[in-house]
Amino acid sequence: MHDLMLQDPTRRKALLTGGGLATLVTVPEIAWADTGRNEPAAKALPAYASWKDADAMIVHSANTMELKRDHMGLGSVTPTNHLYVRNNLNPPSEDIVKDRDAWEIEISGVGKPIRTTLGELKHLGLTSVTMVLQCSGNGRGYFPHKPSGSKWREGAAGCVTFTGVPVKAVVEALGGVVSGANYITGTGGEQIPDGIDPKTVMVERSVPIKELDHVLLAWEINGEPLPLAHGGPLRMIVPGYMGVNNIKYVKHLAFTAEQSPAKIQQSSYRLTPVGVKGNPDAPSMWTVPVNSWLTMPLPSDSAIKAGRVQLAGVAFGGAHPIKGIEVSIDGGQTWQAAQWLGADMGPFAWRNFVLAVDLKPGKYRVATRAANVQGEAQPRERVENERGYNNNSWLDRSVELVVA
């Protein structure tokens, strides 16, 4: 397992210069004290998400809610009432989920472009994928320069099962993709406010056409009709890709030569150095990076008793299958391989892990570090960037456990 991990230059330097544990575990100051189970929600749940488990969610705003770390549990999928919500525009009216099969979608960039309905799509094929859905800004709360946007901790991520029609089956029924298409472009069904240039606010994203084998148009999540809050009646799902690419209320699916001209594609959701605005030359928030974090026990738990302790959490490979997971109880000085818990739910899912350790009374800085089959591993430090994207630092997600 150790040889899978990329060299971590920060850590190596610290070791070379004689930096001890105190140097290694400089955890960033964050605005909250812990991941407290008893912490009240910042705001009330909005009407369209009122069915969420209020005790489990942190409501940042009416369009941004995340799951508390200490409510993630050790199930195989995230219950839908625990899944984070992030809308770039206000969701459409609930009316659109009243007659789901009547939802209309235009499909272009194929041999026989059409306007069709969800009901018709259901005839063309059926597939199901269990996958991590994660906001690009998950972990933004750890960035010291306080980027604009929700200060997500770990909870803007979940692992859920989507069921729908493979886009490949749709394309085959419509005469194939036109030549010259480089992207799969989905357009959301949100209402664009009057008097605004649609391109500046519309939710329209493009992903590389090489993902065609994986993309689906989904109407179910976790075995239930997709709720409005999660993009129902129909959502474009791109396994392994950040949440923003998974277009809610999808009303247009196009195969295009170029990426969408919308701001959300051209300059938002781009990785740039701090102080530099997003632009089309910067990397787009497409694939999910490898990541992991401890979910049990946590500092918010009641006293942890000395002796055998089960350290458990979640790990995922992002765009590539997860390969290994290690746990450190000394702030990253030494690592031990953990064991997987439960079934392997496929290449895009997360997986629970556990490591049993014998702990004497004292304080422990517990970190977790995952690697995927591509050889990508979590770095010690986050990569600083203007908008606070892509945080998969193992140090940021480390916690201090007090054993009595």
Place this chain on the structure above:
Amino acid sequence: MHDLMLQDPTRRKALLTGGGLATLVTVPEIAWADTGRNEPAAKALPAYASWKDADAMIVHSANTMELKRDHMGLGSVTPTNHLYVRNNLNPPSEDIVKDRDAWEIEISGVGKPIRTTLGELKHLGLTSVTMVLQCSGNGRGYFPHKPSGSKWREGAAGCVTFTGVPVKAVVEALGGVVSGANYITGTGGEQIPDGIDPKTVMVERSVPIKELDHVLLAWEINGEPLPLAHGGPLRMIVPGYMGVNNIKYVKHLAFTAEQSPAKIQQSSYRLTPVGVKGNPDAPSMWTVPVNSWLTMPLPSDSAIKAGRVQLAGVAFGGAHPIKGIEVSIDGGQTWQAAQWLGADMGPFAWRNFVLAVDLKPGKYRVATRAANVQGEAQPRERVENERGYNNNSWLDRSVELVVA
């Protein structure tokens, strides 16, 4: 696939005697017209299960609720608010889930018997299993002699993830199982009404000790703390075994030479011919039999359009892993192998399947037939028995679809 299926003597006889389709598809008269999504629940949800999805459940009584067939969907696990409930006694007070870690359990029949707490058990190990949980009487509604007990259809079954401590790890920490133990016996924490011989009503079940490698004491279901309605704070879980063996609010775990003397073990939950009372010599309701059923489309769906139709459902192997699933659109005269949908979640889980068929306008009797790796396959006919247990007839679960 076909050679996996056991010969079905009923069908063979029908064919030999020249019985055509009309003979083959004598579907039993049942008290409901279809599996209607819009059918109102018979009764309101009781307080302890008020968090269930009322639209999705059929409430038979305050202690028996099942999921409607047309709400089963195609997720990987059954959402907890859709999981059936069956209590043999009224559940204890909600007080017992207020301080979960304080729940006490006695463990005996081991080298060092103890009374311990859930909080202590959490130190000993951690495991997770995704499995079918099914009531022994699931499908009782199809029995023509109207056995006593809830008239379950398909919905007294679900597939859920339980997380807890392996009983094997508990036993190892306590000096091993005493010699001569043949059973793992769990006792529920229900209040026994005054003035009644406890043995006549107590919920105490024994399963063969060979299951020791699989049994767990679970405190989570689907990543959430186990609700009272499902046996929280602590439940004995026996993967592959009927629901009744999965003891709720478990307060005593014992390794015993004999099966429990309780009525629920000795004479209830025994398979006897119609007219014969349960007795200790009859087979106990231990392992779950192989089973499957269609969940989409169903007769309650709006008009099914001619052309390509995706027939989907769930299949499980019971005590042995599922191996194959076939679908018939002609009442069982011919069968086609279906495809699996989604991830394999382990030997005790169910799995979704799909078969795409091209259908002209007309009526179709659609049946599904599963087989497990042990060579056990669903029979055409249910085995008639006094209490209406173990129904895995493919004919009973078949549906008539009208294609327009």
